Amino acid sequence: MSYSVTEPSPRQKWLAGTLVILYAVITMIPLLWIMMTGFKTPPDSISYPPKVFFEPSVEGYVNLFTTRTRVSPEQLESLPPPENFAEEIVRNRDMVIAGPSKFAGRFLNSVIIGFGSTFLSIFLGTLAAYAFSRFRIPLADDLLFFILSTRMMPPIAVAIPIFLMYRKLGLSDTHLGMILLYTAVNISLAVWLLKGFIDEIPREYEEAALIDGYTRFQAFYKVVLPQAATGIASTAIFCLIFAWNEYAFAVLLTSGTAQTAPPFIPTIIGVGGLDWPAIAAGATLFLLPVMIFTVMLRKHLLRGITFGAVRK
Amino acid sequence: MSEKTIDRLASATPVRVARKVKGLSDRAIAWIFVGPTIFLLLAINIFPLLWTINLSFTNFKANRLNREVKYIGLRNYERILGDADVWLSMQATAHFLFWTLFFQVLIGFTLAWLINKKFRGNDLWTTIIVLPMMLSPAVVGNFWTFLYQPQIGLFNYIMTFFTGADPSSFDMLGSVDLAPWAIVIVDTWMWTPFVMLICLAGLRSIPDYIYEAAEIDRASKLRQFFTITVPMVLPFLMLAILFRGIENFKMFDLVVQLTGGGPGSITEMASINLKREAFEKWRTGYSSAFAIILFVTVFGLASVYVKALNKVKER
Numbered sequence: 132m133s134y135s136v137t138e139p140s141p142r143q144k145w146l147a148g149t150l151v152i153l154y155a156v157i158t159m160i161p162l163l164w165i166m167m168t169g170f171k172t173p174p175d176s177i178s179y180p181p182k183v184f185f186e187p188s189v190e191g192y193v194n195l196f197t198t199r200t201r202v203s204p205e206q207l208e209s210l211p212p213p214e215n216f217a218e219e220i221v222r223n224r225d226m227v228i229a230g231p232s233k234f235a236g237r238f239l240n241s242v243i244i245g246f247g248s249t250f251l252s253i254f255l256g257t258l259a260a261y262a263f264s265r266f267r268i269p270l271a272d273d274l275l276f277f278i279l280s281t282r283m284m285p286p287i288a289v290a291i292p293i294f295l296m297y298r299k300l301g302l303s304d305t306h307l308g309m310i311l312l313y314t315a316v317n318i319s320l321a322v323w324l325l326k327g328f329i330d331e332i333p334r335e336y337e338e339a340a341l342i343d344g345y346t347r348f349q350a351f352y353k354v355v356l357p358q359a360a361t362g363i364a365s366t367a368i369f370c371l372i373f374a375w376n377e378y379a380f381a382v383l384l385t386s387g388t389a390q391t392a393p394p395f396i397p398t399i400i401g402v403g404g405l406d407w408p409a410i411a412a413g414a415t416l417f418l419l420p421v422m423i424f425t426v427m428l429r430k431h432l433l434r435g436i437t438f439g440a441v442r443k
Numbered sequence: 444m445s446e447k448t449i450d451r452l453a454s455a456t457p458v459r460v461a462r463k464v465k466g467l468s469d470r471a472i473a474w475i476f477v478g479p480t481i482f483l484l485l486a487i488n489i490f491p492l493l494w495t496i497n498l499s500f501t502n503f504k505a506n507r508l509n510r511e512v513k514y515i516g517l518r519n520y521e522r523i524l525g526d527a528d529v530w531l532s533m534q535a536t537a538h539f540l541f542w543t544l545f546f547q548v549l550i551g552f553t554l555a556w557l558i559n560k561k562f563r564g565n566d567l568w569t570t571i572i573v574l575p576m577m578l579s580p581a582v583v584g585n586f587w588t589f590l591y592q593p594q595i596g597l598f599n600y601i602m603t604f605f606t607g608a609d610p611s612s613f614d615m616l617g618s619v620d621l622a623p624w625a626i627v628i629v630d631t632w633m634w635t636p637f638v639m640l641i642c643l644a645g646l647r648s649i650p651d652y653i654y655e656a657a658e659i660d661r662a663s664k665l666r667q668f669f670t671i672t673v674p675m676v677l678p679f680l681m682l683a684i685l686f687r688g689i690e691n692f693k694m695f696d697l698v699v700q701l702t703g704g705g706p707g708s709i710t711e712m713a714s715i716n717l718k719r720e721a722f723e724k725w726r727t728g729y730s731s732a733f734a735i736i737l738f739v740t741v742f743g744l745a746s747v748y749v750k751a752l753n754k755v756k757e758r
Contacts, residue, residue: 139560148562154554155571158632162574164597165586177595179610255480262476266469274481281488283741285693287717288734291727292491292498295505315487318480347472378581378696379714383722397585397700407589414582425577429570433640 165418168411176407191408193217195234195399195416199226234413237395241417243306244391245374248313252370253363255314256321261351263322264329265337275323282319286379294384304389312380317370324369328362329355365431372421392417492738499732506725519732529733531708532716538623539630539698539712540691544684546631551638552680556672558639559646569643573636580633584700587629591615591701616702619709626698626710630691638683645679646672678756685748692741713737 139147168176170187199221210227213219221228263271293312294303302308332355340350356363382394396413399406425432467475499519503512523529554572558565575583590598591614599610615625649671657667695714698704704711704719711719717737721730 144560144562147557147560148565148568151554151557151562151565151568151572154550155568158572158575160597161583161587161590161632162578164590168589177592179595179600181595181597181600255483258476259480262473266473266476268473268477274477280742281484283689283693283745284488284492284738285695285714285717285734285741287695287714287721288495288738289488289491291505291721291731291734292494293487294722295494295727296491311483312487315483318483322480347467347469372577376579376581378579378699382581382699383718393579393581393696396582405589410589411586414586417582418578421577421579422574425574426570429566429573433566433569433573 162418162422165411166415168408169415171408171411173406173408176411188220188408189216190220191406191412193220194406194409195412196232197221197228198230198232199224200229201226232399233395234392234399237390237392238416240306240385240389241375241391241393244309244313244389245371247306247310248317248374249367249370251310251314252317252321253325253367256318256325256366257356257359257363259318259322260325260329261355263326265334275326282316286316287383290380290383293380297384304385304387306389309381309385309389309391312384313374313377316377316380317373320373321366321370324366325359325362328359328366331362332358361431365428368424368428368432372424375421495731495734498728499735501728503728503731504725505721505727515728519729520736522729523733523736528708528711528716532711532713535623535708535710536692536694536712539626539694539710540688542624542627543630543634543691544687546627547635547638547687548680548684550631551635551683552642552676554635554639555642555646558643569640573640575633576636578633580697581700583633584629584697587701588616591625593617617706619706622702622706622710626701629701630694630697633697634687634690638680638687641679641683641686642676645676648679649675678752681748681752681755685745685752688748689741689745692737692744 167183167185169191170189171182171185172188172190175182175185175188176191197217202225204225207222207225207227210222213222218228262268263275268274297303297308300308302311336354336358337350340354341347345353376393377391378393381391385391385394392413396410396417399410399413500514500516501512502515504510558569587598590596593599593614594611596610596615598615599613602608602613603610613621615621653671653675654667657671662670693714694712695718698710698712699715699718702710704715708716714737717730717733720726720733
């Protein structure tokens with residue numbers, strides 16, 4: 132290996148590595164604790180000192196997906212034997228399963244609204260980004276800055292008139308309303324990021340296609356789109372993560388049919404206080420997809436975060 | 444071969460005409476492509492903003508639709524600027540903003556600098572460090588209230604382990620002295636990676652030859668750090684501060700879940716105060732004026748800051 136003044140010595144590398152790994156481990160503790168708590172029984176979850184080693188249980192997950200009612204011991208004995216493991220766990224706490232909880236529905240809402248708004252943001256954003264990148268649009272710079280500045284508004288400030296507007300249009304607490312809203316929030320970032328990606332594609336490719344007799348539309352979706360696929364994918368992930376995590380609009384504008392998981396999870400309560408294992412189970416199911424996504428797609432994602440920022 | 448090229452060139456000449464014939468003109472396509480985005484932004488961003496401005500001059504209450512709406516001029520604005528609660532919420536915001544930025548810059552830059560030593564597996568560890576910022580602040584914030592529980596919380600237990608204090612003797616979220624720091628800790632945990640990533644991009648943008656030249660001039664490592672590394676990363680760092688500053692000025696989800704503004708109103712930051720006025724007290728006109736004031740503040744501060752940033756970049 133050739134000597135370089137910018138290459139740190141092995142000792143420096145070892146020291147830097149140790150410190151970074153130490154920080155990474157500390158930063159992971161709260162996340163690991165969420166996942167562990169999901170597999171604890173309620174008494175284990177609130178024991179002192181906090182239990183690192185415990186007998187795993189799926190009670191948190193059972194509680195997450197069911198609602199339960201307390202019954203008297205006599206009633207409990209008169210019931211037929213439990214049909215499945217969930218029933219058995221619940222009966223051990225002198226309760227019976229009364230029905231499914233709202234969690235699955237709220238989770239599904241998050242999926243519908245997340246993917247719906249991501250699709251719409253990317254669809255509209257790609258078109259707009261292409262136009263901004265390739266055509267001369269009057270006041271293009273001002274428009275772009277304006278698009279971006281809409282992100283400076285505190286969500287609550289926008290929420291007041293949107294709340295009133297949606298009430299009039301009948302869009303409050305609907306999937307469509309939330310999809311449109313998240314699209315409007317996401318599209319500024321999407322246009323900005325996508326314009327960067329499209330700027331990088333040489334114009335000559337399309338011009339060659341135009342010369343070969345393609346129309347602009349054909350040149351756009353047969354030449355530009357395939358080239359921009361990676362950029363579109365990583366922008367989509369950002370939009371999806373935003374819509375997935377959003378809380379302020381969701382808590383103000385949805386309460387029932389279109390409520391997403393973030394406002395719902397903190398409201399999970401058990402019998403006699405907060406049911407921490409169930410909350411942790413819900414949090415785990417909600418956060419884990421994003422974590423796996425992040426680790427799997429780290430190359431594109433990390434580039435995207437800094438790319439979007441550094442370009443501005 | 445050459446004949447083919449000539450053919451192509453020949454057919455290339457009337458391409459403008461060809462475009463007009465085949466499909467729509469570029470101008471039409473430009474508007475078709477940009478139109479929906481502009482429309483959506485007008486409908487869901489600009490129209491509401493104008494409506495907010497309009498409401499801010501009225502005494503409108505969204506829970507009393509039948510009441511006559513009166514224009515009361517600048518009265519709402521006067522009331523806000525004279526409202527002690529508003530100033531307290533601005534103080535809470537300033538405390539949160541200053542300390543989160545301070546810790547995130549300090550830790551974020553240090554981490555980026557260490558990661559840039561390119562030890563083995565640094566990209567995997569970077570990803571792990573980045574995880575908290577990808578997650579839902581509301582869900583994570585909610586879980587942190589569990590970690591902060593006085594007796595049973597993991598955070599208190601670990602603090603006990605290092606300081607020897609009784610784990611039930613302090614309540615991070617329930618104490619007026621500690622709650623402002625409890626939210627700073629969670630925000631720092633969550634968003635330091637963002638500052639780190641941008642600093643890392645800055646560090647990686649410094650070409651090696653600058654250091655090589657400094658080495659030939661026999662500049663010490665410390666001097667290289669302060670005369671090369673810091674000035675070259677500064678524009679990136681300032682950008683990170685801008686983004687975090689705007690985000691934390693708007694901070695809502697994390698703090699609502701952690702403290703809900705309490706205890707008392709010690710952590711009731713601007714956004715939380717606004718939410719209370721708008722959606723609990725239903726003072727729509729008043730809160731619209733407050734929203735406008737906040738927006739103008741962020742926008743003004745950001746504009747001044749961007750000017751300063753551009754000056755640093757030019758240097």
